[in-house]
Amino acid sequence: MSLDTIVERAASALGYPPVTHDLLDRYFDAAEFDIAPSARISIGCLLRRRVEIGPYARLSRxxxxxxxxxxxxxxxxxxxxxxxxxxxxxxxxxxxxxxxxxxxxxxxxxxxxxxxxxxxxxxxxxxxxxxxxxxxxxxxxxxxxxxxxxxxxxxxxxxxxxxxxxxxxxxxxxxxxxxxxxxxxxxFPPEIRSRLLELEWWEWSERRIRENRAFFERSLGGAEDVPLARSAPTD
CATH class of the missing domain: 2.160.10.10 (Hexapeptide repeat proteins)
Known part of the structure; x- marks a missing residue:
């Protein structure tokens, strides 16, 4: 079994803790990882080549x-x-x-x-x-x-x-x-879709999302249920 395979299997078995990111980046030209410290990777996942994982993302087994x-x-x-x-x-x-x-x-x-x-x-x-x-x-x-x-x-x-x-x-x-x-x-109907695409709430900070909790907890029945992008509270 090659060293590459041993290291790859060990990282997979450990769930790719941060120390393995540096090791793989340093010794394997084919691997480049940019994984947020808050991301969760379950044991048994396999990452190869160039992988970027954002904050609080989760990979199950x-x-x-x-x-x-x-x-x-x-x-x-x-x-x-x-x-x-x-x-x-x-x-x-x-x-x-x-x-x-x-x-x-x-x-x-x-x-x-x-x-x-x-x-x-x-x-x-x-x-x-x-x-x-x-x-x-x-x-x-x-x-x-x-x-x-x-x-x-x-x-x-x-x-x-x-x-x-x-x-x-x-x-x-x-x-x-x-x-x-x-x-x-x-x-959703066209007017709601249009407003949501303008709002781009997924670009908000998590603090802003929490401050707009009422919006996320309502069913969207009409355009009036979606705040206009220009009037929505800012970060």
């Missing part, structure tokens, strides 16, 4: 982040989520168990599509292919076992139903489901 991956403030990943390639997820998102974000894909225009054959038998490589990075906004809910494919952008406030396969962009506050995923509804 068995999550794999392999690529150029960014996780925003207080976003939660439930068990066994896979994020592969260039993936960015915003703030305050809820990612249900066994969700997959697959930004890179196998090439299918060569005689074989197995990467190991090219690496171990031919002593070469089979380059991956992709349609661009995956970008997920803030306040997004991804349901259990959803799959998000290369090049997709999911707007702020959207909902992706359980088991959906998302192959194209999702509008802010849309609800999508199915294979391939299609819009099946909206969280």
């Amino acid at each position: 068995g999550c794999i982040l392999d690529g150029d991956v960014t996780i925003g403030r207080r976003t939660n990943l439930e068990p066994d989520c896979d994020l592969v390639g260039e993936v960015e997820i915003g703030r305050y998102c809820a990612i249900a168990r066994e969700s997959t974000f697959q930004q890179t894909n196998h090439r299918i225009d060569r005689p074989s599509l197995q990467i190991r054959l090219y690496e171990e038998v031919l002593d070469g490589e089979l380059p991956s292919t992709d349609d661009g990075p995956i970008s997920v906004g803030s306040d997004v809910w991804i349901g259990t076992r959803a799959t998000i494919l290369s090049g997709v952008t999911i707007g702020d406030g959207a909902v992706v139903g359980a088991g959906a396969v998302v192959t194209k962009d999702v509008e802010p506050y849309a609800i999508v489901g199915g294979v391939p995923a299609e819009r099946i509804g909206w969280r």
Whole structure:
């Protein structure tokens, strides 16, 4: 077993405490971690390449982040989520168990599509292919076992139903489901969506969020329930 594998397995078993970030950054060129001290990483997660995790974000057991991956403030990943390639997820998102974000894909225009054959038998490589990075906004809910494919952008406030396969962009506050995923509804009518996008509450400080507790605890029935961005209390 190589030293790289030993260190990687040890960091995973320990839940990537801060001391392992410095060790991996220093001795492994392929690893670059920027993990907030308040982020929580469960035992059994695996982080590879470039990973940035924001304050109070949480990774449950068995999550794999392999690529150029960014996780925003207080976003939660439930068990066994896979994020592969260039993936960015915003703030305050809820990612249900066994969700997959697959930004890179196998090439299918060569005689074989197995990467190991090219690496171990031919002593070469089979380059991956992709349609661009995956970008997920803030306040997004991804349901259990959803799959998000290369090049997709999911707007702020959207909902992706359980088991959906998302192959194209999702509008802010849309609800999508199915294979391939299609819009099946909206969280709010247009006037509320517009006000929420202007408000961008996910950019507020946590002190400001607490000071506006009444807003977060009400059901939004009309535009009057959402403060105008220009009149909302500031930090």
